[in-house]
Amino acid sequence: METLDKKDLERFKRIITEKHSALCEELRYREQSSIKENQRETGAELSSYANHPAEAASDYANLTMNLNLAERDSKYLVQLADALDRIEQGTYGICVVCRKLIPMVRLEAVPTATKCIECKHEVKKREQEEAKR
Numbered sequence: 139m140e141t142l143d144k145k146d147l148e149r150f151k152r153i154i155t156e157k158h159s160a161l162c163e164e165l166r167y168r169e170q171s172s173i174k175e176n177q178r179e180t181g182a183e184l185s186s187y188a189n190h191p192a193e194a195a196s197d198y199a200n201l202t203m204n205l206n207l208a209e210r211d212s213k214y215l216v217q218l219a220d221a222l223d224r225i226e227q228g229t230y231g232i233c234v235v236c237r238k239l240i241p242m243v244r245l246e247a248v249p250t251a252t253k254c255i256e257c258k259h260e261v262k263k264r265e266q267e268e269a270k271r
């Protein structure tokens with residue numbers, strides 16, 4: 139089975155490790171500032187929401203947006219950790235479907251890619267067809 143060069147693996151390992159720790163940091167920072175935010179809000183007057191329904195609605199929108207963001211980020215964090223696992227196991231850069239090497243340009247654009255473009259399209263097409271049923 140074909141694999142990536144050791145040199146390339148090392149390079150991707152560095153890129154992914156950096157992304158991973160930057161995102162960890164970011165999530166931790168965001169968590170801390172939202173705790174502070176909550177503490178500040180519990181200190182605020184309880185009646186303020188009742189007086190400003192529009193404000194409450196926009197707070198809710200912000201909250202949902204933050205949750206969506208957090209969900210997306212934590213998914214990405216898992217993908218990065220998975221990619222590091224695959225580097226350790228020597229399966230990084232190999233398409234999980236057709237077992238061929240994923241082109242370098244694709245890995246450079248999407249370091250967490252687990253499929254080559256062809257297989258990705260194939261899987262997506264199948265998913266869309268299944269969704270139609």
Ligand SMILES: [Zn+2]
Nearest residue numbers: 233236254257
């Ligand atoms: Zn493939």
